[in-house]
Amino acid sequence: MFQTFDVTARPEQGPPRLAALRAEMAREGVDGFLVPRADAHQGEYVADCDARLAWLTGFTGSAGFCAVLPDIAGVFVDGRYRTQVKAQVAPEFTPVDWPETQLTTWLCDHLPDGGRVAFDPWLHTVAEVEKWAPLEQAGIRMVRCDNLVDRIWADRPARPMNPVKAHPLEFAGEPAAEKCARLAATLRKAGQDAAVLTQPDSIMWLLNIRGSDIARNPLAQGFAILRADATVDLYMEARKLTEVRGHLGENVRLHAPDDFLGDLRAFTGTARIDPNSAPQAVADALASRAVQGDDPCALPKARKNAAEIAGTAEAHLRDGAAMVEFLAWLDAQPPGSVTETQVVTRLETARRRDNALQEISFDTIAGTGPNGAVIHYRVTEETDRLLEPGHLLVLDSGGQYLDGTTDITRTIAIGSPGAEERAAFTRVLQCMIAISRLRWPRGLAGRDIEAIGRMPLWLAGQDFNHGLGHGVGAYLSVHEGPQRLSRLSHVPLEPGMILSNEPGYYREGAFGIRIENLLVVQQAAPLSGGDPERHFLDWRTLTFVPIDRRLIETALLTAGERDWLNRYHADVAEKIGPRVGETARRWLEAATAPL
Structure with missing residues (x-):
């Protein structure tokens, strides 16, 4: 089975590792070296033996890279990780907002007289290398070499050899x-x-x-x-x-x-x-x-067939039952008596009662209070917090089942939530409902519709620094391309594609909010009076777990939004109620009562 190692640099380990890498750069005769969060397969997740960025810098996010020069080491991260990176790296590393700041611009600024920057050709894609062409005009040469981090990583874990x-x-x-x-x-x-x-x-x-x-x-x-x-x-x-x-x-x-x-x-x-x-x-x-x-497997894999959709739908019902059992338990605990670590353990235990579960689909995110504002937060011994009265809990989790992959986020009130939190939560809910209700003409891509899932927040002068949704595999990667609900996605949405719908809002140092359901694209039924020559798509919802009614400012919802939520909760009660025990069923009845 999979064995994990702690390959992350603690803050005090980063500087000596950085110094060792710079010494290796000098021996190689180069002025820089790139350390990406990547392996030779260019997937989002890497084995411990390939976690070079975490080993060097301490940053554990799923995207980013470090550019090491003699007098500066820039850690490039996108909007999801700007709070996290500041907490994880030593002062010797400089966080860089990416993609707002591109590597080519940064290198030209910090190597004005030119130089040689080395990279491992296994860890950078063809498209990425092509983007470096302008550096030649600045006198900066990008040179291939074997991996300099590997030369200094004495206790690097072995490559995994698990059975297929x-x-x-x-x-x-x-x-x-x-x-x-x-x-x-x-x-x-x-x-x-x-x-x-x-x-x-x-x-x-x-x-x-x-x-x-x-x-x-x-x-x-x-x-x-x-x-x-x-x-x-x-x-x-x-x-x-x-x-x-x-x-x-x-x-x-x-x-x-x-x-x-x-x-x-x-x-x-x-x-x-x-x-x-x-x-x-x-x-x-x-x-x-x-x-x-294009990878010839990418689109066929994204267009799930009937068996994959049926399996994924069934997996979500069992996963929903595990979530409801957990939420009923959590709601019965006195505020201030449960820690984030206990949340993670208890929820994983609830899922593991299903024999079809092979593994959780990612490390559970359970962040309360200010930890909830860290978008991809992962609890540690040092950061573990009690779920205190008045705080929110962002709980993002999922399972890898033989018949499907799940990914769900719920934001949960601990005690009585404040007015600011309720208003922000309601706007996030409106964003989620807007996408869930959407019908759109066939041929549109994620970039064409994702703004609809941000508009209620935009109208309040708010936004969030991550995509609205990602593709999901069928007992495969929980983050799957090429489809996305993102302003960067040009891939048309097609029937059978599974995507997440996960708007959020994050107030650094205070609280976080995210609500996530998985949806599958389907051919929309024709409407009376509609144009028969136009073909529309819409969604089938896969996730069935209550949304915390205590956080909803009902007066802010339109009649259509309220009707959607009541219908959704009625479906949750009907589909999940027969799958849970008596205590959880009673909790579910209250949690899904009409607004």
Whole structure:
């Protein structure tokens, strides 16, 4: 099973590690080195052995990077982590607002006379490296080298070698051979001989397998080449594949990971690589034989089939029952008697009563009071707080079940909430309802509709520093692309795509609010009087857990919003009530009573 190590630098460890890296830079003859939060597969989550950014700086967020120069070390983080990074890094590291400040601009400002900045080509994508082209005009050379952090990380954990298992067809919904044939046809149509797959979730989906190399994610690390004849070359440690050799079949050829680069160099023909996920090292090996294009698995994986949607819907009902049992218990505890750590433990215990649960889908976020304002907060011994009267609890959690992946956030009142908190919560709820009620013309992307889920906050001069929603896998990664509810997303939303709907509001040092449901895109039913030539989409809600009525300022809701919430709570009571015990059922009846 997965074993975790504490690879995070404590504040006092950061400066000596930084000094050791700078000494290695001097030996290499470079003026800078980039340390991203990435591995060779370019997924969001990394194994302990690849957690170089956390080991060096102490920052544990899921996105960001450090640019180390002789006299400054910039830690680049986006809006989700600007509170967190200040608490985690030593003064020797300088937080940088990203993407507002781009690496190219920052390097030009801090290396005005030019210089050599080294990077590991396995840890940066083709698209990322292409963005560095303007640096040449400033006399800054970006040079490839082996990883300098690895040279100084004496106790680096071993690479995970956990067994791979077959994913049952009843949950996958389509045999792996049919997926390979379907995608191979798209390669032939494009005149391409193969596609190089570097992201583990694509390989897991394509071959109907799952692993446990990455904490909280059912992924096995490896690479693959899907060929136009529908055969696959899989580069993965043989000892991980003992249980699935028969499942993989004759059309999947097994290779040692060390053979991957050599086989790419020897490849003849054209091979598709996704510039947004393929490491630069892959493009270097293929040279002129590489052609850029989307990962052929990305969109088919995002468009869930009927079996995947049915499984995910069922997983959410069981997950909802676990949440209701937990919330009923929490509501019965006196304010000031429960800690954040106890919340995390109790909720995980409630989920683990389900034998289909394989793992939680990410480290549970349970932040009360000012900790709730840290968007991706994770409780530690040092930060653990009591749930005190008048505070809010932001509880973001989920499960990895054999039939689906869940992700839900609820904000819970501890005692009597204040007027400011109630007003802000109601606006966040209005944002969530606005998206949930939305119908939109087919062909629109996340960027085209996400502002609708911010408008109630904008009207009050408020906003939040994270996307409105992310894609979710089917017993795969809890954060899955390419679909997103984000102003950066150009990918049209299509039936079968599962996304989160999670507006929030955060007052640093005071409180946080977030409400999250998962939704699946579906074809909208025609409306009387509607244009028959136009095709619309809407949502099917997957998450069924009460929203805390104590935090709602009912007078701020429109009649339509109030009706939506009452219908939603009636559905929660109907679907979850038969699945919980008597005490939780009585709590649920009160929690879902009409406004």
